[in-house]
Amino acid sequence: xxxxxxxxxxxxxxxxxxxxxxxxxxxxxxxxxxxxxxxxxxxxxxxxxxxxxxxxxxxxxxxxxxxxxxxxxxxxxxxxxxxxxxxxxxxxxxxxxxxxxx
Amino acid sequence: xxxxxxxxxxxxxxxxxxxxxxxxxxxxxxxxxxxxxxxxxxxxxxxxxxxxxxxxxxxxxxxxxxxxxxxxxxxxxxxxxxxxxxxxxxxxxxxxxxxxxxxxxxxxxxxxxxxxxxxxxxxxxxxxxxxxxxxxxxxxxxxxxxxxxxxxxxxxxxxxxxxxxxxxxxxxxxxxxxxxxxxxxxxxxxxxxxxxxxxxxxxxxxxxxxxxxxxxxxxxxxxxxxxxxxxxxxxxxxxxxxxxxxxxxxxxxxxxxxxxxxxxxxxxxxxxxxxxxxxxxxxxxxxxxxxxxxxxxxxxxxxxxxxxxxxxxxxxxxxxxxxxxxxxxxxxxxxxxxxxxxxxxxxxxxxxxxxxxxxxxxxxxxxxxxxxxxxxxxxxxxxxxxxxxxxxxxxxxxxxxxxxxxxxxxxxxxxxxxxxxxxxxxxxx
Numbered sequence: 001x002x003x004x005x006x007x008x009x010x011x012x013x014x015x016x017x018x019x020x021x022x023x024x025x026x027x028x029x030x031x032x033x034x035x036x037x038x039x040x041x042x043x044x045x046x047x048x049x050x051x052x053x054x055x056x057x058x059x060x061x062x063x064x065x066x067x068x069x070x071x072x073x074x075x076x077x078x079x080x081x082x083x084x085x086x087x088x089x090x091x092x093x094x095x096x097x098x099x100x101x102x
Numbered sequence: 103x104x105x106x107x108x109x110x111x112x113x114x115x116x117x118x119x120x121x122x123x124x125x126x127x128x129x130x131x132x133x134x135x136x137x138x139x140x141x142x143x144x145x146x147x148x149x150x151x152x153x154x155x156x157x158x159x160x161x162x163x164x165x166x167x168x169x170x171x172x173x174x175x176x177x178x179x180x181x182x183x184x185x186x187x188x189x190x191x192x193x194x195x196x197x198x199x200x201x202x203x204x205x206x207x208x209x210x211x212x213x214x215x216x217x218x219x220x221x222x223x224x225x226x227x228x229x230x231x232x233x234x235x236x237x238x239x240x241x242x243x244x245x246x247x248x249x250x251x252x253x254x255x256x257x258x259x260x261x262x263x264x265x266x267x268x269x270x271x272x273x274x275x276x277x278x279x280x281x282x283x284x285x286x287x288x289x290x291x292x293x294x295x296x297x298x299x300x301x302x303x304x305x306x307x308x309x310x311x312x313x314x315x316x317x318x319x320x321x322x323x324x325x326x327x328x329x330x331x332x333x334x335x336x337x338x339x340x341x342x343x344x345x346x347x348x349x350x351x352x353x354x355x356x357x358x359x360x361x362x363x364x365x366x367x368x369x370x371x372x373x374x375x376x377x378x379x380x381x382x383x384x385x386x387x388x389x390x391x392x393x394x395x396x397x398x399x400x401x402x403x404x405x406x407x408x409x410x411x412x413x414x415x416x417x418x419x420x421x422x423x424x425x426x427x428x429x430x431x432x433x434x435x436x437x438x439x440x441x442x443x444x445x446x447x448x449x450x451x452x453x454x455x456x457x458x459x460x461x462x463x464x465x466x467x468x469x470x471x472x473x474x475x476x477x478x479x480x481x482x483x484x485x486x487x488x489x490x491x492x493x494x495x496x497x498x499x500x501x502x503x504x505x506x507x508x509x510x511x512x513x514x515x516x517x518x519x520x521x522x523x524x525x526x527x528x529x530x531x
Binding site for chain 1: 157161162166441445449487523
């Protein structure tokens with residue numbers, strides 16, 4: 001079974017690259033789950049409301065703060081509960097993504 | 103061969119590849135002038151449908167054409183409508199335009215009612231805007247009431263006995279009834295058995311109306327008749343606020359299932375034959391997927407809700423139809439909330455962009471936050487993170503994640519209002 005699935009996957013990947021290129025669709029998908037944060041922190045982390053925006057913040061700081069929320073060492077009303085839903089790898093991806101939003 | 107490991111692929115696609123991903127400004131719809139790769143029609147422009155429409159355009163860089171069909175001219179937010187009832191917020195602040203979805207995101211917003219969908223030929227028919235063909239349909243029409251669950255809740259009764267559970271004219275009408283209520287009068291709120299839209303909503307409503315009475319009509323009462331065994335969301339927090347602040351105002355009766363009402367005498371009757379009379383009746387009948395979902399044929403759980411594949415949110419009954427929001431048969435501990443519908447909208451948009459790109463959609467994470475105001479300033483919350491479980495094929499709450507407030511606070515009251523402002527923008531801006 002495994003041997004048969006590999007060529008299929010290859011074919012799929014090859015055709016998808018072509019499809020995306022021709023259509024204007026992005027060839028590399030964004031980390032879609034980063035949009036989870038947008039409800040409270042704004043689309044792409046951009047917000048001026050009381051819940052702070054997170055776009056363009058320092059990547060290491062974002063990662064450190066999210067991990068501290070996750071470990072319960074940084075006080076919060078809600079983020080200590082939400083951060084526990086994400087793996088450390090996902091937290092690193094979120095930090096990277098939001099640090100790049102200008 | 104590591105490249106083809108499913109876990110590795112999941113990270114690359116659904117969750118990863120961020121280092122390679124450059125930020126794309128929302129306005130840079132790269133596909134301008136190019137032929138669209140396909141058309142998605144979205145039915146319903148609430149928290150779910152409008153989010154799906156916007157993020158389809160954003161994530162496809164404008165390559166997917168989106169038609170958004172909504173019968174209302176403007177977006178009216180259910181979240182915060184309880185504040186309007188209490189006189190803490192102006193109704194106008196809950197009403198928002200679809201202008202940015204049109205102008206900023208290039209979505210074709212159509213004001214019309216969907217009369218039927220031909221799922222074979224993939225055509226949506228509307229009452230006054232013609233027909234729209236689709237490659238994929240996104241269905242986010244919310245819920246409809248099952249008025250048959252309460253005898254006597256006929257059209258005549260509905261003129262005076264309101265639900266105000268879909269924000270709009272009923273919100274203003276119920277506010278008027280509360281304003282007209284003489285001091286010493288009784289407001290009766292009945293809650294149907296779960297599942298229904300916004301689990302903490304009725305308890306927030308009871309709290310806020312009690313807060314209004316406390317200030318303006320201190321002899322008035324709030325009587326809550328709950329068909330459920332107990333308060334189904336943030337129970338300890340609501341009970342603690344009620345005990346401290348509204349002890350003389352709120353009376354709560356669990357397991358009180360309204361089965362009949364008489365609008366003329368303003369009397370409701372329980373399953374056990376008990377009767378209660380009030381001055382303002384606010385009666386919520388049982389809920390089910392909106393009628394249009396039934397008509398399209400996606401309602402396949404207890405003849406009430408729609409079941410979906412939780413990776414793509416595609417209906418298990420009708421191909422190429424994706425269902426989200428209150429219409430869904432929810433995953434375990436997943437509430438029917440505007441916040442959740444927004445997250446469904448993003449999951450659907452991601453799946454459809456992946457499908458149009460020739461890639462296999464991967465499960466994504468979803469999160470929920472429900473804030474409830476308990477008076478003019480303080481609020482409480484409940485939150486959770488939901489991760490797709492590959493064996494059970496359904497999103498489950500991540501162990502250890504989520505929770506509720508320690509206590510009601512002014513800080514969370516400020517966040518509640520910031521949440522509303524921000525999510526409206528995320529959905530519509």
